[in-house]
Amino acid sequence: MNAILEEIQKIGIVPVVVLEDAKDAEPLAKALCEGGLPCAEVTFRTAAAEESIRIMAEKFPNMLVGAGTVLTTEQVDRAVNAGAKFIVSPGLNPVVVKYCVDKGIPITPGTTNPSDIEAALSFGLDVVKFFPAEAAGGLAMIKAMAAPYTTMKFMPTGGINAKNINDYLAFDKIIACGGSWMVKGDLVKAGDFDKIRDLTKEAVQTMLGFEVTHVGINASSAEEAEKIADTFGAIFGFAKDKRSKSFFAGKGIEIMNSNGRGTYGHISVGTNSVLRAKNYLESQGYKFDEDTVTYKNGKMNFVYLQDEIGGFAVHLVNK
Numbered sequence: 001m002n003a004i005l006e007e008i009q010k011i012g013i014v015p016v017v018v019l020e021d022a023k024d025a026e027p028l029a030k031a032l033c034e035g036g037l038p039c040a041e042v043t044f045r046t047a048a049a050e051e052s053i054r055i056m057a058e059k060f061p062n063m064l065v066g067a068g069t070v071l072t073t074e075q076v077d078r079a080v081n082a083g084a085k086f087i088v089s090p091g092l093n094p095v096v097v098k099y100c101v102d103k104g105i106p107i108t109p110g111t112t113n114p115s116d117i118e119a120a121l122s123f124g125l126d127v128v129k130f131f132p133a134e135a136a137g138g139l140a141m142i143k144a145m146a147a148p149y150t151t152m153k154f155m156p157t158g159g160i161n162a163k164n165i166n167d168y169l170a171f172d173k174i175i176a177c178g179g180s181w182m183v184k185g186d187l188v189k190a191g192d193f194d195k196i197r198d199l200t201k202e203a204v205q206t207m208l209g210f211e212v213t214h215v216g217i218n219a220s221s222a223e224e225a226e227k228i229a230d231t232f233g234a235i236f237g238f239a240k241d242k243r244s245k246s247f248f249a250g251k252g253i254e255i256m257n258s259n260g261r262g263t264y265g266h267i268s269v270g271t272n273s274v275l276r277a278k279n280y281l282e283s284q285g286y287k288f289d290e291d292t293v294t295y296k297n298g299k300m301n302f303v304y305l306q307d308e309i310g311g312f313a314v315h316l317v318n319k
Contacts, residue, residue, distance in 0.1 A: 013182075207272065274302065289305070
């Protein structure tokens with residue numbers, strides 16, 4: 001997969017932006033970055049699109065700014081010259097796709113059927129847009145098409161919202177979803193960028209789905225750990241479960257057989273995607289202990305934050 005698309009996969013949501021006035025580009029980009037989505041697909045439906053891309057790319061160089069609704073090679077050139085790092089089109093125009101492929105410009109053309117997928121494969125693409133997603137059959141249609149085309153991945157757009165995004169992202173053939181519910185046109189026109197920032201944060205939290213899965217307590221020995229587990233069982237009826245390095249009391253309390261990580265122990269935080277959660281938290285300034293990263297079935301599955309919180313080490317794990 002192209003490096004830009006790999007970064008989009010880490011972000012998970014691509015805000016689809018329509019800007020009527022380029023003056024809104026900078027505050028909108030700031031709101032998206034502060035909200036945790038340093039990415040935008042600026043549609044070429046308006047006269048302000050090109051200048052908006054230029055402003056976003058210049059003011060926020062670490063932001064992934066792309067151009068959407070690109071219909072011609074001339075628009076490709078204008079978008080890329082303005083700073084667009086990727087191109088998105090509503091359909092698969094062979095002329096536009098070939099032009100981008102020949103120039104090494106990442107492009108995700110729109111598809112809705114197997115013929116579109118085969119055309120994309122003929123150009124060497126491994127990621128396509130699925131548009132309009134809900135109207136074209138939604139997740140069920142993507143799964144049906146993904147079955148015979150095992151190397152193809154998808155970025156659905158159209159009808160994606162807070163209620164269905166996690167259903168889409170749970171399918172491992174989907175790298176990210178495009179959506180506009182956090183960048184509604186009326187909010188942009190009203191200049192309510194604080195609301196856009198807050199909606200963006202909500203979208204990220206919905207996508208990541210953070211929740212505490214268990215709390216770990218450090219004990220000095222296996223004997224002490226078992227005694228603590230028995231105490232929880234006696235008081236609350238929590239079943240004792242012996243593990244290789246610990247005892248569990250029920251599902252929410254782990255007692256380590258030795259003084260493990262963390263001054264007092266550790267807290268396990270489950271998430272829908274450790275990869276995206278790690279990327280998001282790093283964008284907010286938090287650091288991780290890279291030596292603790294583990295993978296399961298090819299996916300990042302586990303990692304510890306570098307610093308303790310209240311004397312507890314904290315790790316992320318896929319739910």
